[in-house]
Amino acid sequence: RQFYEIHWDGHRIWGATAGMIVNLARRLA
Numbered sequence: 001r002q003f004y005e006i007h008w009d010g011h012r013i014w015g016a017t018a019g020m021i022v023n024l025a026r027r028l029a
Helices: 016-028
Strands: 004-008 011-015
Touching: 004 016, 011 016
Parallel strands: none
Antiparallel strands: 004 011
16 A cells, blocks of 8 residues: 655645545646
8 A cells, every 4th residue: 555645834644635635636737
């Protein structure tokens, strides 16, 4: 399994939530 970790505006987002955000960002890019 692949896990992402995103640091955004002082928040740490990781796991499935970060994966969804990464997938969404790739579609919008």
